[in-house]
Amino acid sequence: MVGLRHAGNPRIPDTTVRRLPVYLRVLSELSGRQQEVTSAELAERTGYSSEQIRKDFAYFGALGTRGVGYRVDLLQRQIRSILGLDRPIPAAVIGAGNLGTALARYSILQDRDIQVVALFDVDPRRVGTDIEGVKVYPTEELPAVVRQLGIRMAIVAVPPEAAQAVVDAAVRAGVTAFLNFSPVKLQAPRHVHIQNIDLSLELQSLAYYVSARSLP
Template identity: 45%
Template sequence: MKTPKISEAVVRRLPVYLRFLNELSRRNVQMVSSQDLGQKLDLNPAQIRKDLAYFGEFGKKGIGYDVGYLIEKIRQILKLDQLIPVALVGAGNLGRALCNYNAYLRDNMKIVAVFDSSPEKIGVQINNLTVLPMSALVETIRELKVRIGIITVPAFEAQVVANQFVEAGVEAILNFAPVIIKVPSEIRVHHADFTTELQSLAYYL
């Protein structure tokens, strides 16, 4: 489990593997080959084998991969074998959608705090969480040991929220606002903006 420069492309595929493996597990499938995986996930089998081989020898030659064992290993790699507290800022439609999405509960990620800047949102209940004011952000995040912050505020507020996350000691940020946010290099930011997604799709019409 050392890190000999794993590319981002590899890391992004791991959750996709995990998701499908979980489905196989639910269907009580015991073993799976890189060929099977490749077919279902539209990926080259050699690539899948190579991706996994970065982290260890998880398969059996001539047989394939044990589904349960591989799930366990990928969860370890992604650090999903521990509870990861997440905070979200922006209790709008998107924010509420993410809160209600409990799919990641199974994978040990949990939104433990929700914040908003507008007074009429504060105190509102979302999925047994009470929306807190921005003034409570830094302290609450420190108390709850939040490691990942999600930003679902309008673009013009995103950088301010990011700054607060950084101040509070968050290690990674998932930004849904349509703007590039700047943070110190030791903090990881992923951008998940669906307007750019939709616009790039238009190119192929």
């Protein structure tokens, strides 16, 4: 199945892209139970507004029928296709310390769409071991292994001072999407997408809810 966006669809905004997996999760809960779903039902289950949902779906040409809504199976297929999840995506975890190991294990055991096929680490004690059957390679072999296994996505879980160098090497070898857990702003060419998870920012915004709601 050819991704719909490759047929000349306009580019979908990042904010819409981030909501698509949430729709997918709700649709997967609904599938088998009902054939159609309205934007109002999706709004109740996702917390987004009906208007937002209809607008998001219109980006890839999914138009609901008034009073009936959207076909659950069709919508699932469309969203999976838009996201490129119609076939498994080979991914790497760079850094096999506590965080990298936890992320790799989680992804290997829970995720069928993203397949972690390699980990990388500089520590000789970790190299050659495996996490749930997936091998830890030396970081110096990253370019060769990325090319060989066709890896296009990477999770970055190395110390901040090492992050830019591993991203540079991975980009040169063909990786175009990164999930970065290192607390550092990474540079990359325009065609590369870096999504950052910054624990400090998360905890600082969470602090608001500690003090705001726990005072009498």
